Amino acid sequence: VKCLTRIFFCTDLHGSEKCWRKLVNAGEYFNADILIAGGDLTGKAFQPIIRQPDGTWECTFEDRKLIFHSEDELTHFEKELAFKGFYTYRTTPEELSDIAASKEKIEDLFIQLQIERLKKWISFAEQKLKGKKKIFVCPGNDDRFDIDSVFKESDIVINCEGKVINIDDHWEMVSTGWTNPTPWKTYREESEDRLLQRLESLINKVENVSTVIFNFHAPPYASGLDDAPKLVMKNGVLSMAGADTVAPVGSKAVRQVIEKYQPLMGLHGHVHEVKARTLIGRTVCFNPGSAYTEGTLNAVIIDLDKKKGIKNWHFISG
Amino acid sequence: LISPDGLFVVSIIVWLWVTFMIAVGAYWYRKVQRIGYYIASIVMAISLISMFLTPTETFITSYNRFMEWAFGVENAYSYTITKAAELGFSLGKEINWDATIRGLVPYMMFMFTYVVWGNPMYGEITGVNEVKITWKTLWPADLYNMFLGVMIILATQHVIGWEFYMSSAYLWCIGEGLHPYYPYPQLYWSLVNPVAGLLIAIGMNFWIWPWIMNFICTSRVALAMAFDRVLPEFIGRVDSRFRTPYGALTMFAIFSLILSYFYCYHEFWRYFLFASFGSLIAYGTTCFAGFVLPWLRKEWYSGMLERYKVGPIPLVSLLGACGAAFITWTGYRWFIDARYGINDPVGATFVIVIYGACIISYFAFKLYRKRQGIDITKTFKEIPYE
Numbered sequence: 001v002k003c004l005t006r007i008f009f010c011t012d013l014h015g016s017e018k019c020w021r022k023l024v025n026a027g028e029y030f031n032a033d034i035l036i037a038g039g040d041l042t043g044k045a046f047q048p049i050i051r052q053p054d055g056t057w058e059c060t061f062e063d064r065k066l067i068f069h070s071e072d073e074l075t076h077f078e079k080e081l082a083f084k085g086f087y088t089y090r091t092t093p094e095e096l097s098d099i100a101a102s103k104e105k106i107e108d109l110f111i112q113l114q115i116e117r118l119k120k121w122i123s124f125a126e127q128k129l130k131g132k133k134k135i136f137v138c139p140g141n142d143d144r145f146d147i148d149s150v151f152k153e154s155d156i157v158i159n160c161e162g163k164v165i166n167i168d169d170h171w172e173m174v175s176t177g178w179t180n181p182t183p184w185k186t187y188r189e190e191s192e193d194r195l196l197q198r199l200e201s202l203i204n205k206v207e208n209v210s211t212v213i214f215n216f217h218a219p220p221y222a223s224g225l226d227d228a229p230k231l232v233m234k235n236g237v238l239s240m241a242g243a244d245t246v247a248p249v250g251s252k253a254v255r256q257v258i259e260k261y262q263p264l265m266g267l268h269g270h271v272h273e274v275k276a277r278t279l280i281g282r283t284v285c286f287n288p289g290s291a292y293t294e295g296t297l298n299a300v301i302i303d304l305d306k307k308k309g310i311k312n313w314h315f316i317s318g
Numbered sequence: 319l320i321s322p323d324g325l326f327v328v329s330i331i332v333w334l335w336v337t338f339m340i341a342v343g344a345y346w347y348r349k350v351q352r353i354g355y356y357i358a359s360i361v362m363a364i365s366l367i368s369m370f371l372t373p374t375e376t377f378i379t380s381y382n383r384f385m386e387w388a389f390g391v392e393n394a395y396s397y398t399i400t401k402a403a404e405l406g407f408s409l410g411k412e413i414n415w416d417a418t419i420r421g422l423v424p425y426m427m428f429m430f431t432y433v434v435w436g437n438p439m440y441g442e443i444t445g446v447n448e449v450k451i452t453w454k455t456l457w458p459a460d461l462y463n464m465f466l467g468v469m470i471i472l473a474t475q476h477v478i479g480w481e482f483y484m485s486s487a488y489l490w491c492i493g494e495g496l497h498p499y500y501p502y503p504q505l506y507w508s509l510v511n512p513v514a515g516l517l518i519a520i521g522m523n524f525w526i527w528p529w530i531m532n533f534i535c536t537s538r539v540a541l542a543m544a545f546d547r548v549l550p551e552f553i554g555r556v557d558s559r560f561r562t563p564y565g566a567l568t569m570f571a572i573f574s575l576i577l578s579y580f581y582c583y584h585e586f587w588r589y590f591l592f593a594s595f596g597s598l599i600a601y602g603t604t605c606f607a608g609f610v611l612p613w614l615r616k617e618w619y620s621g622m623l624e625r626y627k628v629g630p631i632p633l634v635s636l637l638g639a640c641g642a643a644f645i646t647w648t649g650y651r652w653f654i655d656a657r658y659g660i661n662d663p664v665g666a667t668f669v670i671v672i673y674g675a676c677i678i679s680y681f682a683f684k685l686y687r688k689r690q691g692i693d694i695t696k697t698f699k700e701i702p703y704e
Contacts, residue, residue, distance in 0.1 A: 004691075021703035029701050064625070080620065224556055275545070278558065295617070297701055303691060314547055314692045318701040 039140020
């Protein structure tokens with residue numbers, strides 16, 4: 001009987017194709033049994049590439065005007081951007097001005113691109129992991145609700161938002177990507193009170209709370225897992241208070257339920273700058289952070305022992 | 319204070335202050351640094367103005383009076399110049415380029431390799447990888463420091479006199495100084511009058527105490543190693559209230575106390591001088607990494623760096639090659655000149671032993687973690703993505 005379960009947990013992939021591919025391959029590479037991707041799966045920006053009358057393609061990326069003369073050049077650029085989490089969209093000047101004029105059309109295009117990429121991701125995972133392993137995902141506060149349906153047809157990539165799932169025959173995991181309010185007014189955020197209600201109702205479904213894993217995107221407040229650059233409003237624009245000034249931005253509700261129920265461990269994300277592990281009572285909480293823009297997959301590998309609980313852990317950056 | 323006991327007492331005071339400030343965390347550290355910096359800057363400005371307004375004669379009178387009272391040396395100002403000249407010192411009127419390049423440049427590198435660690439630390443600040451932020455912060459700070467340096471030299475030249483100052487420095491360097499203190503400018507400035515002395519004492523204290531915490535900031539390395547499972551877990555523990563790595567801090571506090579003892583009572587500087595070479599290796603390796611980056615790590619190079627080229631050669635490679643060549647030459651100059659202490663077998667042995675201990679510790683932990691099922695060689699290894 002196998003006593004050890006190895007979990008590979010990463011978070012905040014934000015559309016990075018390279019990070020997803022690494023996650024899929026991580027199971028074999030690290031000999032992990034369970035692969036978990038925390039919240040914020042989708043990217044934050046798309047890059048239009050405009051067809052020119054002379055047959056070339058053109059775009060302005062990071063203040064740089066780029067011209068692509070061949071399909072190879074363009075495909076290479078699109079791949080590079082996909083690796084960093086951007087979406088690209090080939091268009092014409094007329095179509096671009098039409099889209100730019102309408103917020104709804106921009107939103108529709110964004111959703112279309114996000115769904116396309118997720119479908120591609122699922123297909124890649126099914127190709128590589130069929131009959132071997134599963135990936136548990138949970139959309140985060142930055143993910144639109146439209147993406148949830150994409151996972152329904154897959155038995156390899158499992159959406160565990162709002163569910164209690166047995167990740168194997170011993171360990172339960174309860175998940176949500178909802179967070180406390182952010183300055184950006186994202187899709188899955190709510191007041192601390194409502195978040196607390198959501199968490200309590202989820203935890204009520206758990207069979208054994210002492211051995212459960214809390215997979216909550218928001219890190220517990222003031223835990224060291226939630227130190228983010230402090231933001232202040234300057235001339236109506238959110239800016240960093242100081243290059244080295246940080247403030248806790250985690251959720252008080254998440255902290256409250258961890259303190260109250262003392263689960264086996266907490267898996268968190270949301271704050272990219274952090275790579276940290278901390279103890280809240282007997283609960284070990286992890287946030288591996290994220291470096292998706294560099295195509296680097298930050299993760300934590302945790303070995304669970306049926307008798308001892310957490311036997312080992314190891315942050316990686318690969 | 320210059321006796322071993324005196325040095326050790328000062329070391330303990332510094333040790334207590336540094337350990338306390340690091341233990342209470344970055345929030346208070348930053349506040350103390352900022353307040354100290356502003357007060358010291360104001361005092362520095364007042365001191366500079368008062369020095370420019372004081373004639374050299376006032377300093378000569380004060381200095382002579384002090385030296386006669388403290389060390390029984392009469393007419394010390396002119397005696398310093400005469401004695402230095404007798405012992406071979408002359409203030410050259412022309413620049414000796416050969417001596418400057420072969421002597422001064424490696425010496426400046428020797429003095430700066432520690433100080434320049436500030437720049438890699440600056441790289442840890444959020445957003446610093448953006449050129450605009452670097453232009454707004456690091457460069458103005460460097461320019462301000464250069465301006466201050468020039469003003470200090472000009473004020474010293476004006477109030478103390480360059481020939482006297484260099485003569486005094488020369489005598490101290492060859493062990494013939496008329497006083498047992500290193501003749502830095504502010505020491506002489508403080509002799510101009512009691513008010514200036516008090517002001518400078520206050521200013522220098524506000525300058526040094528908030529900055530001195532750097533000495534234990536190396537605990538960050540131990541913290542990172544513990545996180546990467548190369549050191550025991552307790553070293554990586556962080557206090558939840560102050561956000562301080564108390565395990566790593568305790569380890570380094572104990573080490574630094576032991577080192578202070580050896581430094582004060584057992585000529586520890588002999589062992590330590592070779593450590594500068596360790597810094598040089600770090601810079602040289604970084605330059606070499608920059609040189610090979612476009613070929614060995616194409617995906618890292620393919621971002622913003624790719625824009626900058628000199629003809630077909632990537633700019634980063636060109637700069638890396640120049641830097642590596644300069645570092646190699648500097649290392650060579652250090653090795654052939656006994657005054658740096660780099661070629662002292664005692665120091666070299668000590669540092670090699672330290673490096674050896676680190677390598678052994680790494681492999682021991684690698685084996686230990688492997689038995690636990692952790693492969694630490696994969697900590698930063700890129701996961702396949704095809």
